[in-house]
Amino acid sequence: MALLGERVSFDEPMSKHTSLRVGGPADAFARPASRAELARVIALCREHELPLHVLGAGFNTIVPDAGLRALVLRLSGLRTLERDDAGGVRAESGASHSSVTRFCAAQGLSGLEFAVGIPGSVGGWLAMNAGIGSREMKDVVDRIELMDPVTGHVQELEAEQIRFRYRALEVPAHSVLLAARFRMQPAEPNEIRARMRQLLTKRRESQPLNRLSCGSVFKNPPGDAAGRLIESAGLKGQRAGGAEISTVHANFIVNRGEATTVDVLQLVDRARTEVLRQFGIELEPEVRVLGEES
Ligand SMILES: Cc1cc2nc3c(=O)[nH]c(=O)nc-3n(C[C@H](O)[C@H](O)[C@H](O)COP(=O)(O)OP(=O)(O)OC[C@H]3O[C@@H](n4cnc5c(N)ncnc54)[C@H](O)[C@@H]3O)c2cc1C
Missing domain, CATH: 3.30.465.10 (Uridine Diphospho-n-acetylenolpyruvylglucosamine Reductase; domain 3)
Known part of the structure; x- marks a missing residue:
């Protein structure tokens, strides 16, 4: 990876690159400055059989606490x-x-x-x-x-x-x-x-913009709003560790300071389970877990 100089780092905490500020380290994190560099990174990953994941600005993504045995690519250098x-x-x-x-x-x-x-x-x-x-x-x-x-x-x-x-x-x-x-x-x-x-x-x-969040956690089911359902299920303000279902907008989970990805996923699971139990509606996550995309 010498070819990227400072544009590659190792054991990079993904909490620095997600808006919820959660997530463990990626084995490698690369920010190519050109398409040619990007193509070389992709070729190197292929050669070394290193899985590759693309992160945008991290506003709708979380990363497992254990991190990723992969190279995470960020295209912030390609912004014409x-x-x-x-x-x-x-x-x-x-x-x-x-x-x-x-x-x-x-x-x-x-x-x-x-x-x-x-x-x-x-x-x-x-x-x-x-x-x-x-x-x-x-x-x-x-x-x-x-x-x-x-x-x-x-x-x-x-x-x-x-x-x-x-x-x-x-x-x-x-x-x-x-x-x-x-x-x-x-x-x-x-x-x-x-x-x-x-x-x-x-x-x-209408949104808790002064708190760390990843935007809407669930997609809206047909004809309804995930936030309305989660609020009606009585979950606004519920906490798991350092994470909380926002008191401003129930489809947002906020980090109160020390949240981990496990805390966030516990609340995701609680909201999903309760909405299904109380209303028979299956909520589908909108937030992506890096490394688990199809
Ligand atoms: C306060 C707040 C408000 C929000 N409001 C809205 C809203 O109104 N509407 C809405 O739709 N969303 C909203 N969001 C969510 C978020 O802003 C959007 O999903 C946005 O598009 C995420 O962009 P990103 O670059 O941060 O993507 P990331 O979160 O970094 O990535 C999202 C997904 O895109 C993939 N990806 C990113 N870049 C690339 C690439 N170059 N090539 C291939 N795959 C890529 C990632 O692998 C991941 O699967 C909100 C978020 C916050 C925090």
């Missing part, structure tokens, strides 16, 4: 943003949510305002088909570039080939998402910024 001739925006996967939404507003390009408060990276937005209300990535993404984890081959998927699902994207297992093109419409920068401010204010009123 550019406007194309047709008025779309091409963003590399490592670009942060705030850099993308700021860029769009400055360029007078509307379409991604809904994502202003969805923290993460473009890679995480795509993998999760992130969204709010009736808007999600599916509505704005018309091209994706991805790298095959085995061969390093880069492929482009056009709109009709992209299989977004509710909070998921179907691609071959362990594919590395490299970039996306967002379809945008021209608008006044100040109007875009005003809409973004409104959405952020609404969020601050």
